Amino acid sequence: MKESIQEQLIVARRNQILDAATKVFAQKGFHPTTIRDIAREAGIADGTIYNYFENKTALMLGILDRLNESDQRHEDFAKFTEGDFRSFTKAYFRHRLTALKADNFEIFRIVISEVLVNRELRELYYRKIIEPTFTMAETYFQQWAEQHIVKSTNMRLAMRAISGMVLGLIIEYLMGDTTLETAWDELPDVLTDMIMDGLRSEKP
Amino acid sequence: MKESIQEQLIVARRNQILDAATKVFAQKGFHPTTIRDIAREAGIADGTIYNYFENKTALMLGILDRLNESDQRHEDFAKFTEGDFRSFTKAYFRHRLTALKADNFEIFRIVISEVLVNRELRELYYRKIIEPTFTMAETYFQQWAEQHIVKSTNMRLAMRAISGMVLGLIIEYLMGDTTLETAWDELPDVLTDMIMDGLRSEKP
Amino acid sequence: MKESIQEQLIVARRNQILDAATKVFAQKGFHPTTIRDIAREAGIADGTIYNYFENKTALMLGILDRLNESDQRHEDFAKFTEGDFRSFTKAYFRHRLTALKADNFEIFRIVISEVLVNRELRELYYRKIIEPTFTMAETYFQQWAEQHIVKSTNMRLAMRAISGMVLGLIIEYLMGDTTLETAWDELPDVLTDMIMDGLRSEKP
Amino acid sequence: MKESIQEQLIVARRNQILDAATKVFAQKGFHPTTIRDIAREAGIADGTIYNYFENKTALMLGILDRLNESDQRHEDFAKFTEGDFRSFTKAYFRHRLTALKADNFEIFRIVISEVLVNRELRELYYRKIIEPTFTMAETYFQQWAEQHIVKSTNMRLAMRAISGMVLGLIIEYLMGDTTLETAWDELPDVLTDMIMDGLRSEKP
DNA sequence: TATGAATGAGCATTCATTCAT
DNA sequence: AATGAATGAATGCTCATTCAT
Numbered sequence: 001m002k003e004s005i006q007e008q009l010i011v012a013r014r015n016q017i018l019d020a021a022t023k024v025f026a027q028k029g030f031h032p033t034t035i036r037d038i039a040r041e042a043g044i045a046d047g048t049i050y051n052y053f054e055n056k057t058a059l060m061l062g063i064l065d066r067l068n069e070s071d072q073r074h075e076d077f078a079k080f081t082e083g084d085f086r087s088f089t090k091a092y093f094r095h096r097l098t099a100l101k102a103d104n105f106e107i108f109r110i111v112i113s114e115v116l117v118n119r120e121l122r123e124l125y126y127r128k129i130i131e132p133t134f135t136m137a138e139t140y141f142q143q144w145a146e147q148h149i150v151k152s153t154n155m156r157l158a159m160r161a162i163s164g165m166v167l168g169l170i171i172e173y174l175m176g177d178t179t180l181e182t183a184w185d186e187l188p189d190v191l192t193d194m195i196m197d198g199l200r201s202e203k204p
Numbered sequence: 205m206k207e208s209i210q211e212q213l214i215v216a217r218r219n220q221i222l223d224a225a226t227k228v229f230a231q232k233g234f235h236p237t238t239i240r241d242i243a244r245e246a247g248i249a250d251g252t253i254y255n256y257f258e259n260k261t262a263l264m265l266g267i268l269d270r271l272n273e274s275d276q277r278h279e280d281f282a283k284f285t286e287g288d289f290r291s292f293t294k295a296y297f298r299h300r301l302t303a304l305k306a307d308n309f310e311i312f313r314i315v316i317s318e319v320l321v322n323r324e325l326r327e328l329y330y331r332k333i334i335e336p337t338f339t340m341a342e343t344y345f346q347q348w349a350e351q352h353i354v355k356s357t358n359m360r361l362a363m364r365a366i367s368g369m370v371l372g373l374i375i376e377y378l379m380g381d382t383t384l385e386t387a388w389d390e391l392p393d394v395l396t397d398m399i400m401d402g403l404r405s406e407k408p
Numbered sequence: 409m410k411e412s413i414q415e416q417l418i419v420a421r422r423n424q425i426l427d428a429a430t431k432v433f434a435q436k437g438f439h440p441t442t443i444r445d446i447a448r449e450a451g452i453a454d455g456t457i458y459n460y461f462e463n464k465t466a467l468m469l470g471i472l473d474r475l476n477e478s479d480q481r482h483e484d485f486a487k488f489t490e491g492d493f494r495s496f497t498k499a500y501f502r503h504r505l506t507a508l509k510a511d512n513f514e515i516f517r518i519v520i521s522e523v524l525v526n527r528e529l530r531e532l533y534y535r536k537i538i539e540p541t542f543t544m545a546e547t548y549f550q551q552w553a554e555q556h557i558v559k560s561t562n563m564r565l566a567m568r569a570i571s572g573m574v575l576g577l578i579i580e581y582l583m584g585d586t587t588l589e590t591a592w593d594e595l596p597d598v599l600t601d602m603i604m605d606g607l608r609s610e611k612p
Numbered sequence: 613m614k615e616s617i618q619e620q621l622i623v624a625r626r627n628q629i630l631d632a633a634t635k636v637f638a639q640k641g642f643h644p645t646t647i648r649d650i651a652r653e654a655g656i657a658d659g660t661i662y663n664y665f666e667n668k669t670a671l672m673l674g675i676l677d678r679l680n681e682s683d684q685r686h687e688d689f690a691k692f693t694e695g696d697f698r699s700f701t702k703a704y705f706r707h708r709l710t711a712l713k714a715d716n717f718e719i720f721r722i723v724i725s726e727v728l729v730n731r732e733l734r735e736l737y738y739r740k741i742i743e744p745t746f747t748m749a750e751t752y753f754q755q756w757a758e759q760h761i762v763k764s765t766n767m768r769l770a771m772r773a774i775s776g777m778v779l780g781l782i783i784e785y786l787m788g789d790t791t792l793e794t795a796w797d798e799l800p801d802v803l804t805d806m807i808m809d810g811l812r813s814e815k816p
Numbered sequence: 817t818a819t820g821a822a823t824g825a826g827c828a829t830t831c832a833t834t835c836a837t
Numbered sequence: 838a839a840t841g842a843a844t845g846a847a848t849g850c851t852c853a854t855t856c857a858t
Binding site for chain 6: 034035036046047049050055056
Binding site for chain 2: 029031109114126130151153156157168169175198
């Protein structure tokens with residue numbers, strides 16, 4: 001049991017540090033944040049951080065891991081599937097677009113920025129977050145295609161386009177687009193319609 | 205006219221420096237690149253750079269400006285409109301997705317990463333690149349909606365979704381997605397079909 | 409007697425630590441070695457070391473002490489005196505030059521380096537190792553001088569020259585001199601001849 | 613010409629830095645000295661040092677080089693050879709033992725300490741200082757041996773023993789031996805006699 | 817007595833920027 | 838205008854040492 005307590009302490013301390021890092025990174029960005037900033041925010045000594053993380057980059061890895069975990073927790077694709085294709089799609093967009101809304105937007109900005117530019121983070125991000133999502137989604141789409149619910153277009157590209165759309169919208173939001181800021185909550189409906197039936201008017 | 209020559213020299217020197225900066229940033233990233241790296245690549249002294257650019261960030265601003273200019277040059281929306289809505293859409297995707305393909309991908313990675321995180325760059329990027337695109341596109345869409353060529357959904361969001369999709373796909377590519385790398389050239393067709401008619405099977 | 413057992417335990421633990429320190433210092437040097445390195449090598453916790461040694465320097469002091477003790481143990485000058493002056497001299501060189509040869513060379517390198525530079529160590533080294541040697545040797549030389557076995561030159565300087573010669577040869581060896589490495593075992597004879605009769609040819 | 617001035621400035625600045633480094637190293641030792649200490653002593657900024665030396669170790673290399681150069685300048689073996697073997701030997705000892713005496717003793721302590729422990733320095737020291745000395749000396753000894761001036765013992769070992777003796781005496785001095793401190797100036801005579809004719813009494 | 821997590825002072829090195837020439 | 842030597846603030850990281858458990 002003692003070992004379990006040890007481990008719990010370690011997990012708790014790691015989270016304490018990651019909480020602090022997330023907060024400060026979100027405020028100041030990755031590069032402008034110093035280890036000292038994080039230590040102060042966490043109320044511990046600089047050196048202590050290095051008992052739990054190898055270096056500054058490892059803090060980003062840790063944050064990514066937690067984003068991923070919380071994602072996995074919420075991301076119960078199964079629950080989407082209860083309804084039809086349309087409800088599924090809408091639920092997906094709602095989930096994706098609102099999950100970050102809360103307070104994750106700013107840290108997401110930092111994460112994306114750093115992930116783009118750091119190979120190690122990039123590979124982790126792709127392997128742990130992007131790839132699993134695609135793999136899971138492929139199963140569903142495959143099945144729907146077989147049931148003639150969706151067109152049998154190039155599914156793998158379509159999936160990537162849809163998830164890319166969400167990512168791109170988030171980035172446009174982060175760029176300061178006020179239209180998106182105002183109408184963010186309408187997105188699930190608009191996107192769902194667009195993805196389901198296209199933009200072309202049926203009776204031109 | 206001497207002033208004109210002076211100005212030409214200045215422009216030439218600025219471009220020389222921006223060429224060097226673009227090349228080195230694309231190779232090493234923004235933060236890891238030193239002013240000395242750029243000066244060496246340009247074959248000039250460190251200090252000379254500061255005669256043409258206020259600081260390191262101004263180099264990114266300059267690069268952004270040039271990306272924008274070259275964009276404007278190629279981006280002759282008019283030429284898209286010659287055909288119908290479908291050809292327009294496909295042409296748009298082809299233009300957007302292949303423009304960067306050549307050798308701009310790596311610098312685009314750096315630009316996006318830095319833009320996300322630097323308010324000054326972000327505002328410039330939004331004002332000079334994103335916003336004008338939206339404004340211009342809005343005109344066209346408005347017109348098509350009136351002609352009942354496209355559905356009169358929330359156009360402003362739809363536009364953002366489409367351009368976001370392109371941005372997101374580029375980022376997914378930059379993250380190392382091999383599927384996209386392989387099938388990049390199929391995207392214009394797939395995306396066009398999806399955007400025009402949606403994914404839902406007409407006869408389920 | 410319980411105290412005696414206590415003391416034995418303490419001595420045992422101190423030796424365990426000094427063994428580890430000697431090994432790691434010999435491998436990595438004094439400064440590059442961390443307390444953690446030594447603790448790991450000894451199979452104990454970092455903090456435990458501080459129950460037995462005041463600080464890192466005290467470990468060097470401890471190593472010096474043990475070198476000295478083992479020296480004293482082997483260094484039975486009496487046994488040299490059984491023979492004549494020549495055999496004594498040769499035995500001295502052999503003892504001095506081979507004592508370290510085994511595996512002490514590397515730790516000797518570290519010890520000398522640190523002793524040169526650390527006053528506390530230096531004084532201990534001088535007081536416990538160098539000075540006693542000189543004092544003892546002086547007795548013998550004095551006696552041989554009186555017996556007209558050796559010339560009555562400045563004995564105290566001559567003694568220092570001879571022991572300095574040994575020290576200097578060891579350092580030259582440690583510097584990487586391959587000649588010495590190859591012919592190390594010939595040294596006792598060569599040195600003895602030189603010290604006894606000089607280099608000058610008798611019949612030029 | 614301008615280039616020559618440039619080079620002179622560089623050499624001057626290097627020497628300014630090495631002077632400062634020598635002084636501070638001699639006072640505080642290598643490890644306890646910070647780059648800032650040296651910069652302050654030299655009256656320049658920390659960063660300037662790195663325009664002239666790659667790192668802290670390079671400063672020691674530079675000091676070694678200068679010691680070597682000044683050695684080469686003074687060390688005119690030829691001048692020794694004018695007299696007979698005895699005068700040569702005595703001159704050698706005098707040169708070796710007094711060259712350092714002035715103010716080089718303390719820096720020599722630091723240099724030896726660091727050289728013992730740093731492979732890069734060690735190899736440089738051996739290659740540039742020790743080896744050339746041995747090579748040069750060998751020539752002379754060879755010649756004297758052929759002229760039956762010196763015994764044809766193992767010259768290479770004898771040479772190493774003699775130079776080792778000098779080195780060892782310096783170290784014993786640096787260890788704080790008061791006898792040596794007092795009688796240092798007598799050493800050339802005592803050592804010469806000992807090396808020429810040995811210690812054994814001729815008429816026991 | 818043993819532990820090892822926590823501490824935080826300390827330091828080499830980098831690099832954007834300046835400015836005398 | 839061009840140079841590039843000089844600057845010095847800034848920071849990630851180490852590690853000897855402490856001390857609560």
